[in-house]
Amino acid sequence: MTTLNHWIGGQHAAPSGSSTTPIHDPATGEILKYAPAATAEEVETAIDWAQTGASTWATAPASTRSSVLFSFREKLIGARSRLAEAITGEQGKVLADAMGEVDRGLEVVELACGAARQVSEVSMQAARGLDVFTHRQPIGVVLGITPFNFPVMIPLWMSAMAIATGNSFILKPAKRDPSASLILAELWAEAGLPAGVFQVLHGGSSLAQALITHPAVSAVSFVGSTGVAQAVHASASASGKRVQAFGSAKNYGVVLPDADLGFAAKSIAAAAFGAAGQRCMALPVALLHEDIADEVIAELVNQATKIKVGPGRAEGVDLGPLISRASLERVRHLIGTAVSEGAETLVDGRTLVIDGHEDGYFVGPTILDRVHPAMEIHREEVFAPVLEIIRFSDLDEAISIVNANPYGNGTAIFTSSGFAARRYQMEIEVGMVGINVPIPVPIAAHSFGGWKGSVIGDVNMYGADGLRFYTRLKTVTQRWPDSAQRAGDASYHFAARSKS
Numbered sequence: 001m002t003t004l005n006h007w008i009g010g011q012h013a014a015p016s017g018s019s020t021t022p023i024h025d026p027a028t029g030e031i032l033k034y035a036p037a038a039t040a041e042e043v044e045t046a047i048d049w050a051q052t053g054a055s056t057w058a059t060a061p062a063s064t065r066s067s068v069l070f071s072f073r074e075k076l077i078g079a080r081s082r083l084a085e086a087i088t089g090e091q092g093k094v095l096a097d098a099m100g101e102v103d104r105g106l107e108v109v110e111l112a113c114g115a116a117r118q119v120s121e122v123s124m125q126a127a128r129g130l131d132v133f134t135h136r137q138p139i140g141v142v143l144g145i146t147p148f149n150f151p152v153m154i155p156l157w158m159s160a161m162a163i164a165t166g167n168s169f170i171l172k173p174a175k176r177d178p179s180a181s182l183i184l185a186e187l188w189a190e191a192g193l194p195a196g197v198f199q200v201l202h203g204g205s206s207l208a209q210a211l212i213t214h215p216a217v218s219a220v221s222f223v224g225s226t227g228v229a230q231a232v233h234a235s236a237s238a239s240g241k242r243v244q245a246f247g248s249a250k251n252y253g254v255v256l257p258d259a260d261l262g263f264a265a266k267s268i269a270a271a272a273f274g275a276a277g278q279r280c281m282a283l284p285v286a287l288l289h290e291d292i293a294d295e296v297i298a299e300l301v302n303q304a305t306k307i308k309v310g311p312g313r314a315e316g317v318d319l320g321p322l323i324s325r326a327s328l329e330r331v332r333h334l335i336g337t338a339v340s341e342g343a344e345t346l347v348d349g350r351t352l353v354i355d356g357h358e359d360g361y362f363v364g365p366t367i368l369d370r371v372h373p374a375m376e377i378h379r380e381e382v383f384a385p386v387l388e389i390i391r392f393s394d395l396d397e398a399i400s401i402v403n404a405n406p407y408g409n410g411t412a413i414f415t416s417s418g419f420a421a422r423r424y425q426m427e428i429e430v431g432m433v434g435i436n437v438p439i440p441v442p443i444a445a446h447s448f449g450g451w452k453g454s455v456i457g458d459v460n461m462y463g464a465d466g467l468r469f470y471t472r473l474k475t476v477t478q479r480w481p482d483s484a485q486r487a488g489d490a491s492y493h494f495a496a497r498s499k500s
Contacts, residue, residue, distance in 0.1 A: 001031065001032075001033055001034060002033040002034070003015060003020055003033065003034040003035075003036055004023075004033060004034070004035050004036060004178060004179060004182065004202060005036075005182065006036065006038060006042060006046070006199075006200055006201050006202060007181075007182055007185035007186075007198075007199055007200035008042065008045055008046045008049060008199055008201075009045070009046075009049040009195050009196055009199075010049075010189055010193075010194070010195025010196065011189075011195070012182070013042070013045075015036030015037075015038070015039075015042070015202075016039055016041065016042060017036060017037055017038070017039040017042070019036070019037040020034035020035060020036055020037065021034065021035045021037070021175045021204070022034055022035075023035055023090055023175075023176065023177065023178070023179070024090075024176070024324065025089065025090070025092075025360075026090075026091070026092035026320070026321040026322060026323055026324065026360060026361045027092060027310075027311035027312065027313075027320065027321050027354075027357050027360045027361075027362075028311075028357055028359060028360055029325065029359035029360055029361065030359075032089065032090065033179070035175050035178050035202045036202050036203070037202065037203040037204060037206075037207065038201040038202060038203045038207050040210070042201065043201065043207070043210055043211065043214070046170060046199050046201055047141070047170075047214060047216045047217075049195065049196035049199060050141045050168040050169075050170055050196055050197075050199060050216070051140075051141060051168070051196075051216055052196050053168040053194055053195065053196025053197040054138065054140050054141050054166075054167060054168035054196075054197070056194055057138075057163070057166055057167070057168060057194055057197045058137070058138045058140075058166040058167070060166070060194075062116040062117050065116040065163075065164055065166065066113055066114065066116050066117065066164075067192070068163075068191050068192045068193050069109065069112055069113040069116070069160070069163070069164055069191075070113050071190075071191035071192055072109060072160075072187060072188060072191035072193070073106065073109050073110060073113060074191075075187040075190050075191050076102070076105075076106055076109060076156075076187060077106070079183060079187055080099065080102050080103075081099075082183060083098075083102050083152050083180055083183055083184075084098035084099045084101075084102055085098075085313075086151075086152075086177075086179045086180040086183060087101060087102075087151055087152060087177070087180055088312035088313055088320070089179075089312075089313075090151070090176065090177035090178075090179055090180075091148060091149070091151055091176070091177040091323060092276070092311075092312055092320040092321040092322070092323060092361070093275050093276065093278070093312055093320050094312040094317050094318065094319065094320050095312055095313060097274065097275050097312075097320075098312070101150055101152055101153045102152050102153070104153050104441070105152050105153040105154075105155075105156030105157060105160075106156070107443065107444040108156055108157050108160050108161065108444045108462045108466075109156055109160045110444065111160075111161075111444040111445060111462065111463070112160035112161050112163070112164035113164070115161060115164040115165055115467055116164050116165065116166070120133060120134070120135040120136070121133065121134045121135070122134075126477075129479045129480075129481070130477065130478070130479045131477075131478055131479070132475065132476070132477045132478075133475070133476055133478075134473055134474070134475045134476075135473075135474055135476075136165065136467070136468075136471035136472065136473060136474075137166070137471060137472055137474055138165050138166030138167040138470065138471060139167060139218040139219050139242065139470060139471060139472050140167060140168070140216075140217075140218035140219075141167070141168050141170065141216050141217050141218055141219075142158075142162045142167045142168065142169050142170070142217070142218065142219045142220075142221065142470060143169075143170050143172065143211050143212065143217050143219070143220045143221070144158040144159060144162075144169060144170070144171050144172070144220075144221045144222075145172045145208055145220070145221070145222045145223070145224070145232070146158070146171065146172070146173050146174060146181075146223055147174055147223045147224050148174035148176045148177050148323050149275070149278045149279055149280075149323070149383075150279070151173060151174065151177045151178070151180045151181065152180045152184065154223050155171050155173065155180075155181060155184060156184070157448070157461050157462050157466075158171075158221045158461070159171065159184075159198060160462075161462055161466035161467065161469075161470055162221075162470045163188075163193065163197060163198065165467065165470045165471050166471075167218075167219075167470055168196060168197045168198070168199075169197065169198050169199070170199050170200075170201060170211060170217075171184075171185075171198070171199065171200045171201070172200075172201055172202070172203065172207060172208055172211060173200065173202070175202065175203075175204060176323055176324065177323075178200075178202055181200045182200060184198075184200075185198055185199070185200050208232070209235065212232060212235050212236050212239065212241070213235060213236075213239045215239075217241060218241060218242065219241055219242040219243065219469065219470065220232065220236040220241050220242070220243045220244075220245075221243075221244050221245075221461070221469070222243070222244070222245040222246065223245075223246040223280075224245075224246070224247065225247060225248050225381070226247030226248040226406075226407070226453045226454070226456070227247075228247075229245035229246060229247035229248075229455075229456045230245070230247070230456055232245045232456075233245040233456040233457060242469065243456075243457055244455075244457045244459050244460070244461065244469055245455070245456040245457055246280070246449065246450070246454065246455055246456075246461070247407070247453055247454050247455065247456060248280070248381040248407055248409075248453065248454065249280040249281070249282075249381060249407050249409035249410065249450065249454050250284065250285065250378075250381055250405050250406075250407045250409075251281065251282060251283050251284065251285065251407075251409055251410045251411055251412075251430075252283070252285045252286075252287050252398075252401070252402045252405075252411045252412070253267070253268045253271065253272075253283040253285065253286050253287065253411070253412045253413075253414065253438060254287040254392075254398045254402070254411070254412070254413040254414065254424065255268070255286065255287065255288050255289060255292065255296055255413075255414045255415075256289055256395065256413070256414065256415040256417065256420055257289050257291045257292050258415055258416045258417055258420075259292075259414035259415050259416060259436075260414070260416070260436075261292055261295055261296050261299070262299060263414070263436075264296060264414035265296045265299035265300050265303060266299070266303060267412075267414070267436075267438040268283055268286050268296075268300065268387070268414075268438060269299075269300055269303035269304060269365075269387075270303075270438065271283035271412075271438035271439050272284055272286070272365075272385065272386075272387040273304065273307055273318075273319055273365045273385040273387070274319075276319055276320055276321065276322055276363075276384065276385050277382065277383060277384045277385040277386060278322065278323065278383050278384070280409055280410075280454075281409065281410045281432070281439045281440070281441050282439070283387075283410075283412060283438055283439070284381075284382055284386060284387060284388060285371075285378070285387075285388045285389075285390060286300065286387060286388070286389050286390070287390050287391075287392055287398050287401060287402070288389060288390070288391055288392070289391075289392060289393075289394075289398075290391045290392065290393055293389070293391045297346065297367075297369065297389060300346075300367060300387065300389075301346055301347055301367060304347045304365040304366075304367055304387075305347065305365075307319050307364075307365050307385075309349075309352060309354065309362055309364050309365075310354050310357070310362075311354070311357055311360070319364075319365065319385060321357075321360045321361040321362045322361040322362070322363060322384060323361065324361060325361055327361065327383070327384070328361040328362075328363060331350075331363050331382060331383075331384040331386065332350050332363070334376065334377045334380060334382055334386070335348070335350055335366055335368070335377070335386060336350075337375075337376050337377060338368050338371065338375055338376070338377040338388075339368075341372075341375045341376065341377075342370060342372070342375075343368040343369065343370055343371050343375065343377070343388075344368065344369040344370045345366070345367075345368060345369075346367040346368070346369050346389075347364075347365055347366055347367040348364075348366055349363045349364025349365050349366040349385065349386075350363060350364075350366070352364035363384055363385065363386075364385070365385045365387070366384075366385060366386040366387065367386075367387045367389065368386065368387070368388050368389065369389045370389070370391075371388040371389060371390050372390070373390070373401060373404065373405075378390075381407070395420060395423065395424065399424065399427050399428060402428055402429070402430065403427075403428065403429045405452075406452055406453045407450070407452055407453045407454045408429050408430040408431055408450050408451035408452035408453070408454050409430065409431060409432065409450035409451075409454035409455075410430060410431070410432040410433070410434070410439070410440055410441075410450065411428055411430045411432075411433055411434070411440075412433070412434035412435070412436075412437060412438050412439075412440060413425075413433075413434070413435055413436075414436055415435075415436070421435045421436075429451055429452065430450065430451055431449050431450035431451040431454065431455065431460075432448070432449075432450060442463070444462060444463065445463055446463045446464075447460035447461060447462060447463035447464055447465035447466065448460055448461045448462055448463070449461055449465065
């Protein structure tokens with residue numbers, strides 16, 4: 001059975017080590033292929049290439065970088081179906097979701113096409129004969145550690161901005177679905193990116209730690225659980241790296257009595273169950289005002305029972321499997337614990353079996369009413385098509401419930417009141433807020449990132465924050481005296497400034 005290659009020095013590199021990890025088809029449980037674990041020698045080879053790539057790419061003209069980015073964009077569009085197939089085969093999400101993932105990554109690539117030209121500011125004649133200009137320079141070798149749920153989108157969010165600003169990028173993809181990363185590497189090479197500027201190394205936590213602490217790595221971008229994000233941030237910071245680490249989420253959809261209740265219910269169902277709930281911007285909790293809770297719940301149940309579950313490639317399927325058997329068992333446990341703690345099961349997907357895919361990792365849409373914030377299922381990021389319902393009496397209580405949660409990634413409010421919406425967006429301690437928008441992922445021109453335990457660090461992803469993260473400022477103050485002025489006269493600058 002096939003063992004994947006690494007991508008080192010602009011080409012496929014057959015693994016030299018013997019350690020491998022099986023990659024399963026989540027719809028069947030079958031082993032598809034194996035992912036290798038990079039050896040210490042392979043790490044050093046990749047680092048050498050990355051340093052060489054960074055030094056040459058950093059000095060490439062902005063027009064050259066932009067040209068490669070534009071070419072890469074066209075390659076991505078041409079490979080859209082191929083990438084979606086790779087995502088569905090190893091991650092399990094339905095093809096429509098996989099196509100959407102590629103498109104969201106493409107948006108950031110399109111933004112990055114112009115990023116190489118957005119790195120300078122000039123103040124002419126700041127004083128008499130004196131000019132000041134600030135420009136951003138690349139920081140060197142950048143490491144991206146990405147999760148299983150978006151094996152194309154998140155690597156593109158990281159790498160496009162890093163490469164556009166002149167850095168080299170080493171990608172360590174998730175072990176469960178790494179094949180798409182090699183397709184991206186091939187597309188970068190076809191687009192004309194120099195060898196060593198984009199590389200892929202497979203492996204687990206030991207590889208991640210070796211790269212995080214390597215003295216040649218200047219910055220680390222990570223997406224995963226909060227516990228690991230904290231560890232990555234601590235280790236990278238202690239090693240003198242610049243680091244952004246994105247963690248877990250527990251997002252809420254708040255429905256007020258004056259909302260369009262049918263629209264709210266359909267939106268929450270789509271956000272809770274889409275992509276099998278395996279996305280950090282899902283809405284796994286519906287906060288429903290007690291006056292309209294029953295009406296909204298009836299429509300949520302109606303929506304949940306319409307969803308067709310099955311393998312991601314099958315026609316008409318809305319929801320695919322979870323990523324692994326361990327995830328399936330964990331989700332079943334959390335649902336069972338919630339019921340034992342007093343939650344009421346309105347729709348139960350634990351016993352779902354798909355004909356012909358009995359060994360797949362499927363759980364159907366699940367709705368739990370009467371959930372309390374103290375319950376284990378509410379304290380955890382479930383990462384499954386499970387919707388918790390909590391009832392509240394007024395907006396104060398709803399805001400209090402959301403703000404008490406240790407995570408602050410995304411939230412949404414459904415209302416026809418501009419006053420209530422404005423108050424919610426001002427008082428809520430969450431980084432991304434949707435008003436009648438269930439999944440408020442910002443467009444590429446704005447930055448993606450949450451608050452509290454959802455982001456460890458100060459800088460968000462892509463947009464203006466992405467530009468800042470992958471570059472460092474250099475400010476130059478210069479004058480060119482004419483022949484009548486002495487270049488070594490330090491008093492000239494101050495005299496000229498006082499007269500200006």
